[in-house]
Amino acid sequence: MAWVTWRQHRAQLVAAFGLLVALAVAAFATRLPIQAEYHRDALSGCLPPASRSGCDIIVRHFESQFDSWVAALRGLAVLPALAGVFVGAPLLAREFEHDTHRFAWTQGVTRRRWLLWKIALLAAGTVAIAAASSVVVMWWRSPFDTLEGRLSPSGFDVEGVVVPAYALFALAVGVLAGLLFRRSVAAMTATLVTFASTRLIVMYFVRPYVLAPLHRVVIGTDAVPQTGGWVLNDTLVDTAGRQITAGREDLAVLHAQHAGIDPQTYLVTLGWKRVVAYQPAGRFWTLQFIEAGIFVALAAAVILATLWLVRRTPT
Amino acid sequence: MIEFHLDPSSGVATYLQIVQQVKEALRLRTIDVGDQLPTVREVVADLAINPNTVAKAYRELEREGLVVARQGRGTFVSSTLSPKASLAHYDRLRVELERWLAIADEAGLDEESIRALISATLRERLARRVA
Amino acid sequence: MNPAPLDARGLGKRFRREWGLRDCTLTIPHGAVVGLAGPNAAGKSTLLSLAAGLLAPSEGSIAVLGRDPLREPAVLADVGYVAQSAPLYRSFTVAETIEFSRRTNSRWDDEVVHEVLTRISADTKVGTLSTGDRARLALALALGKRPQLVLLDEPFARLDPLAGREFLQLLMDGVAETGATVVIASHVIADIERVCDHIVLLTGGGVRLEGNVEELLESHRILMGPRRPLGSIRGVRSIVRERHGDRQLTLLVRSDGPIVDHSWRVERVGLEELVLAYMAPERLPAPVPPEKVPLRWHG
Numbered sequence: 001m002a003w004v005t006w007r008q009h010r011a012q013l014v015a016a017f018g019l020l021v022a023l024a025v026a027a028f029a030t031r032l033p034i035q036a037e038y039h040r041d042a043l044s045g046c047l048p049p050a051s052r053s054g055c056d057i058i059v060r061h062f063e064s065q066f067d068s069w070v071a072a073l074r075g076l077a078v079l080p081a082l083a084g085v086f087v088g089a090p091l092l093a094r095e096f097e098h099d100t101h102r103f104a105w106t107q108g109v110t111r112r113r114w115l116l117w118k119i120a121l122l123a124a125g126t127v128a129i130a131a132a133s134s135v136v137v138m139w140w141r142s143p144f145d146t147l148e149g150r151l152s153p154s155g156f157d158v159e160g161v162v163v164p165a166y167a168l169f170a171l172a173v174g175v176l177a178g179l180l181f182r183r184s185v186a187a188m189t190a191t192l193v194t195f196a197s198t199r200l201i202v203m204y205f206v207r208p209y210v211l212a213p214l215h216r217v218v219i220g221t222d223a224v225p226q227t228g229g230w231v232l233n234d235t236l237v238d239t240a241g242r243q244i245t246a247g248r249e250d251l252a253v254l255h256a257q258h259a260g261i262d263p264q265t266y267l268v269t270l271g272w273k274r275v276v277a278y279q280p281a282g283r284f285w286t287l288q289f290i291e292a293g294i295f296v297a298l299a300a301a302v303i304l305a306t307l308w309l310v311r312r313t314p315t
Numbered sequence: 316m317i318e319f320h321l322d323p324s325s326g327v328a329t330y331l332q333i334v335q336q337v338k339e340a341l342r343l344r345t346i347d348v349g350d351q352l353p354t355v356r357e358v359v360a361d362l363a364i365n366p367n368t369v370a371k372a373y374r375e376l377e378r379e380g381l382v383v384a385r386q387g388r389g390t391f392v393s394s395t396l397s398p399k400a401s402l403a404h405y406d407r408l409r410v411e412l413e414r415w416l417a418i419a420d421e422a423g424l425d426e427e428s429i430r431a432l433i434s435a436t437l438r439e440r441l442a443r444r445v446a
Numbered sequence: 447m448n449p450a451p452l453d454a455r456g457l458g459k460r461f462r463r464e465w466g467l468r469d470c471t472l473t474i475p476h477g478a479v480v481g482l483a484g485p486n487a488a489g490k491s492t493l494l495s496l497a498a499g500l501l502a503p504s505e506g507s508i509a510v511l512g513r514d515p516l517r518e519p520a521v522l523a524d525v526g527y528v529a530q531s532a533p534l535y536r537s538f539t540v541a542e543t544i545e546f547s548r549r550t551n552s553r554w555d556d557e558v559v560h561e562v563l564t565r566i567s568a569d570t571k572v573g574t575l576s577t578g579d580r581a582r583l584a585l586a587l588a589l590g591k592r593p594q595l596v597l598l599d600e601p602f603a604r605l606d607p608l609a610g611r612e613f614l615q616l617l618m619d620g621v622a623e624t625g626a627t628v629v630i631a632s633h634v635i636a637d638i639e640r641v642c643d644h645i646v647l648l649t650g651g652g653v654r655l656e657g658n659v660e661e662l663l664e665s666h667r668i669l670m671g672p673r674r675p676l677g678s679i680r681g682v683r684s685i686v687r688e689r690h691g692d693r694q695l696t697l698l699v700r701s702d703g704p705i706v707d708h709s710w711r712v713e714r715v716g717l718e719e720l721v722l723a724y725m726a727p728e729r730l731p732a733p734v735p736p737e738k739v740p741l742r743w744h745g
Contacts, residue, residue, distance in 0.1 A: 003549055007542060008535070099533040103584075106498050108523035108551035108591070311516070312502075323640065326714065328660075356622045363614035365479050365641045366622035431712075439704075442664070 001109065001117035009122060012087050016129050019079075023133055027140040034066060038143055059147055070144060070154055077157045079133060080166035081195050083126045088174020089187035091118065092310075096182040115310055119175060119303055123168055130167035134159055149281045151230035153203065160285070165292035165299070170195045172302040179306055202294060208232045210290050213277040229278040239271040316353060317346060321362050329364055331441065333372035341381065341396045352382060352390045378444070449512025450474060451595045451627040452497055456506035459492050466492040469652040470506070474627060474644070481642035481659075482631040483721050488648040490631035491530060494597045497629075498527040511594055523551060526588030526596040526626070530603065532581045536573030540566055540583060547587045555592050558620055562586040578609025582616055589620040596620070596628045602637040614641060635718040645717065647724055655724040659717060666720055669697040669710040681705035687723040698723045 006013075038044075041058050063070075092115075095101040105111045138159045141150070150159055157163075173194050177187040213232050236244040249267075256266035279287065317340045319333055327335075340346045353361075355369045373390050376382045383393040419429050452474040459467045467489030474480055482490050495501045496508050499515030499522055507514070513521040534543055540563070548554045566579050575583065581601055588596055596617075602610045618641060621628055632638050645662065647655035655662075666686070669679070673695045676685075683702040688695070698715060699705075705712050715723075 001549070004546055007538070007546070098536070099529065099531070100535055102495075102498075102500060102527070102529035103533050103535075104550075105500065106522050106525065106527040107547065108520075108553070110519040110522070112519075114550070311519075321640075329640075356619055359622045360615050360619040363611055363618050363640060365643050366618060367477075367479075367643055435712075 001114065002121060005118050005121040009087065009118075013125055016082075016087075016125070019082075020129050020132055020136075023076075024136050027136050030069060031140055034069075034143065037062060037065060043143070043147075063144070063148065066144075070141075073137065073141070073158060074154045076133070076137060077153075077199075080130060080163060080170050081192060082170075083130070083167040084170030084172075084174035084177075084191040084195050085188045087122055087126065088171040089178045089191045090184050091122070091175050092178035093182055093184040093187040094178075096178075097184060111310055112307055115175075115307060119172075119306075123171055126167045126171050127164040130164040131161075134161075134163035137163075149229060150284055151279055151281060151287070156207075156284075156288070157203070160288040161292040162288055162295070165295035166195075166199065169198070169295040169299040169302070172299040172306070173198075176302050176306045176309075179309060198298070202291065206294070207287065207291055208279070211279065211283060211286065213279055216276050216278065218274045218276050229280050232277045232279065234274060234276050236267070236272055237275050244272060316350075319353070319358060319362060321364065328438075330368045330372040330375065333358075333369065334375050337372075337376055337381070338396060341392070344395075346392055348392050348395060350392045352392065354389055375444075448476065449509065451476060451511060452629065453509045453512075454493070454496075454506065455508075457493070457496065457503055457508050458505040459489075459496060459501055460504040465504075467496070467648075467652075468650070470648070472646055472653050472656055474629065474646075477625055477627055478644040479621065479641050480627070480629045480644040480646060481635065481638040482629055482646050482648065483635055483638075483725075484633065484648035484654075485725060486633055488633075488650060490633070490648055491599050493648065494527070494599045494629065494631055495529075497595075497597055498522065498525065498529075523553065523591065524594045526591055526593035528581075528584045528588050528596075528598050528601060530599045532584035532601070534572045534580065534584060534587075536571065538572050539569050540572060540575070541568040543572055543583065543587065544568075544590075547590055551591045553592050554590055556590070558589040558616075558623075559586045561619075562616070576609070577604045578606065578612065581605055581609065581613055585613060585616055585620075589616075589624070589626075592624055593626055594624075596626050598628070598630045600631055600633070602632055602634065610637060617641070635721050639717050642717075645721065647721055649725060655721065662720060663714065663717065665701055666715050667699055667701050667705060668713045668715050668719075669699055669705070670713070671695055671710040679705065679707055679710070681707070687726060 041062055043058065043062060092101075095104060104114060109117075138145070141155060141159065144150075145155060145159075148155075150156060170191065174187065174191040177190040177194070178184075181187040181190060208230075236249055238244055252267060252270065252272075253263040256263040259266075317337065319336050321329060321332060323329075325332070337346075337352065346352075352373065355366050355373070358364070358369045359366045373382065373384065377384055377390075381392065381394055381396070382390050384390045416429070419432075424432070450473045452472075454470050454472050457467060457470040458465060466487075470489065470493060482493065484490055492501065496503055497510050497515060499510075499519050502516055511521055511524055515521055515525075535546070538546065544556075544559050548556075562582050566575065566583065572580065572583070585598070585601070598617075601613055605613060617628065620626065630638050630642070643659050645655065645657065645659050646653060669682075671694070673690065673693055676688075676695075679699070681701050681703045682697075682699045682705060684700045685697050686700055687698040689697075698720070
């Protein structure tokens with residue numbers, strides 16, 4: 001089955017590999033100016049825990065220079081979906097569309113073994129390429145990771161072990177969609193929609209809370225209690241610890257302005273504090289493994305369902 | 316080597332056509348004692364007919380003592396149809412036939428009915444022998 | 447005792463609201479070349495798909511070489527199946543397609559395939575082959591497995607007469623070599639008349655006719671004679687079809703002995719005509735007193 005899988009999917013493998021190479025080349029080419037700027041600004045002296053005066057401004061200047069590239073990198077989050085849409089979905093859908101399942105499924109290899117082998121081999125390839133792309137991105141983002149942390153989606157989603165996990169999940173969803181819809185376009189669409197919604201749900205509703213966030217009282221306008229942390233929310237609480245509604249806050253600010261006092265100082269005198277809920281930078285790998293684990297488990301469940309269904313579904 | 320041809324519209328069973336063609340070849344000395352008949356596979360790959368049909372034809376020829384099947388090696392001609400022997404019977408059979416035809420005439424059978432009766436009887440006779 | 451190559455009991459398959467096959471009971475004898483006949487949508491393809499494990503029965507059961515093809519798909523290693531239009535991977539070359547079959551079947555014999563390759567170049571893409579060549583390739587692949595049962599679904603559709611003849615030559619050679627049982631579904635009897643020794647006629651209501659071709663041809667006759675009221679005729683068990691002309695009456699009958707009635711002209715019937723007669727929807731009652739009819743003729 002190894003030969004069969006290779007022969008039927010070699011175009012996809014070559015394309016995926018080509019994409020990886022293109023990514024690496026682009027990463028290398030864009031990294032050079034970043035490296036140059038880094039040295040010019042002597043940013044190594046500004047890396048925490050080291051600190052110099054004026055680091056703030058230098059760092060912000062550095063970051064703003066490459067802002068667009070960092071933002072563009074977020075687009076790489078779509079790469080794992082390609083595994084589902086262009087490899088997973090057509091796997092079964094194309095066989096049905098061309099009627100070739102009547103040929104492939106009436107040989108000595110049973111339907112289930114045929115599918116299992118294909119999924120296993122394609123999954124291995126997908127995970128390998130996704131892991132490689134993750135390594136490339138981590139290498140490229142290293143200065144930014146140190147400076148601004150990697151827990152925000154622009155870093156977290158495209159680095160580490162989650163990338164191969166996303167790709168594996170997308171692949172699995174694609175194969176199941178191909179079995180259920182039997183038509184390439186429908187399967188590809190369903191795969192994309194399912195993948196995107198699952199990712200978004202996990203990203204917004206699961207990831208922030210898998211580990212209980214830490215809380216820190218923040219005085220003044222400090223944005224982050226710790227470099228590289230991921231701020232989940234930022235609330236104002238009164239002396240009793242109750243959250244202050246926006247309405248109350250607005251009233252207080254108005255009052256202060258009326259009285260000619262700086263609003264921030266006034267809030268402090270009221271005894272109100274800003275409490276920030278965040279995930280510290282050190283939790284990056286823990287969160288990564290938890291999320292990767294979630295997607296791998298989902299992928300496994302989907303694959304098992306597909307293997308069970310493929311024998312039951314009448315053609 | 317004989318090459319068989321099939322006439323599906325002749326009304327004659329396929330296996331019988333093969334039998335007849337072998338006998339014809341024997342009469343014409345196209346094949347002789349010791350020659351090998353085409354293998355079942357060869358006939359079948361050429362004519363696209365059921366191998367059982369060929370096997371049946373060869374069995375019939377063997378039953379008539381004209382060929383012998385050697386296990387694993389093929390079917391070989393074992394004796395010829397001697398024309399002399401048949402000639403000797405011809406005259407006698409002819410006289411008998413004329414007598415019989417006269418009876419059939421008297422019974423009111425026309426030529427077609429006579430032919431039909433002869434064909435049917437021949438066929439059934441052969442079918443009984445082969446079955 | 448070897449299990450029958452194909453055994454169906456009360457087999458039925460429903461697609462949404464329509465029954466593609468209903469109440470099909472039949473057993474196929476070993477080593478037979480079976481013609482599966484019937485009008486379109488009679489269920490021939492459905493029956494073969496069920497036998498190949500591509501469909502699940504809605505009712506009844508089917509056993510191929512003694513096993514259920516859905517529950518024991520390993521039996522398909524002994525079944526050569528060619529679906530309608532002989533689907534193959536069009537982007538594969540001929541050599542790659544053969545490699546595919548070689549690698550997905552534990553038992554493989556290159557001989558049949560080599561024969562086909564004498565006329566088709568191994569590097570041709572399957573998508574560019576003529577219909578005839580593709581059909582022969584698909585058949586060669588099915589035979590290369592050295593199967594015990596070969597299932598062919600309308601192999602002659604879209605084949606010109608020469609291609610059809612070549613297909614049959616290859617098939618019969620394969621049968622002579624392997625002794626496999628063959629089931630050919632075809633709605634054109636003439637295509638398969640040459641090779642079938644067993645016939646199964648499927649119509650919307652199940653198996654209409656089934657049996658050994660020679661026996662069926664021996665037990666049916668055409669009777670022609672002047673019009674007259676029908677009584678019982680010596681040698682005739684039942685009338686299959688009646689045709690009334692102005693002056694002439696033509697009957698297709700099932701006989702149970704020699705028909706010696708001189709008021710009728712008796713002729714043999716060809717397979718195609720016999721099958722067509724049984725396919726007709728209207729069936730006439732027998733003039734002879736009803737008796738126990740053997741299993742083969744489903745009225």
